[in-house]
Amino acid sequence: MDGGFEGVYREHVTPLWRYVRLRVPSDADAEDVISEVFVAAMKSWDRYDPAAGTVGAWLTGIARHNVAGWWRRNGREIPSEHVGSDRVEPGDGPETAALRRIADDEVRAHLSVLTERERDAVALRFGARLSSPEIGAALGISAPAARMLVYRAVAKLRKEVVA
Template sequence: MDGGFEGIYREHVTPLWRYVRVRVPCDADAEDVISEVFVAAMKSWERYDPAHGTVGAWLTGIARHGVADWWRRSGREIPVEAVADDRPATEDDPESATLRRLADDEVRAHLAVLTTRERDAVALRFGARLSSPEIGAALGISAPAARMLVYRAVGKLRKEVV
């Protein structure tokens, strides 16, 4: 493995963690999955082929499999409405932490109206901040289909929120 993997980790760990965190119940579970994702990526780094997509899309594919494996080991599908946020409130600004936690809980409750595929697309777009071509590659669909999937999911959420 070349010395550039540390830079790849630094660039991609936050968006991948946000994606995984939307898909698993708590921070500790997300941290476990992310650790497994980067271990798997390091082990298979020599096989990464830039001709097949960006590093971000490749890592997101590994993360999607990691989330699926986590749920398979847990023996259940993610209950979106029951997902709790276990981030501790910051001591320097507890009001902001409380408001953020309430907003996160509200968003998770609204996500329950989406199908699993729609939630995945929304998490990839807004959690991992992937582009439509990258979302398409991760989900095995075309970029226009990925764009439409996200658009329709956001439309469903908009109707739910309003």
């Protein structure tokens, strides 16, 4: 890959951050986890084997491991200081930023109806923007099974949001 590890970072940091942000309670936590992901990736870069899968899938595996570690260290209850999102996109005015925070909180609240595996599949698909084969590889299932898992999770979310 052109640009070495710096190029890998630039290409993958945003989708990985989206994935991690869907899996942990706050932007600050996501930033901490992403930092850990890229430190671990840099340390093991010489052991990355392109024959075993894409760089994105490899980094996603590291991210999944670090998200699990975050939850082990911090418990399953979300501290009250983490309620609410501090994500603001470039160009957002104050009203847009406020609406984005509300929408993010509502989506995360509805994710609680999903199983852990379903949340992970949805985060991989819509956060990391992985394909069904990549999700399948990350979760140890076939691409069609990954596609069905995401489909059913989205249907469950749709039902919850409409209710």
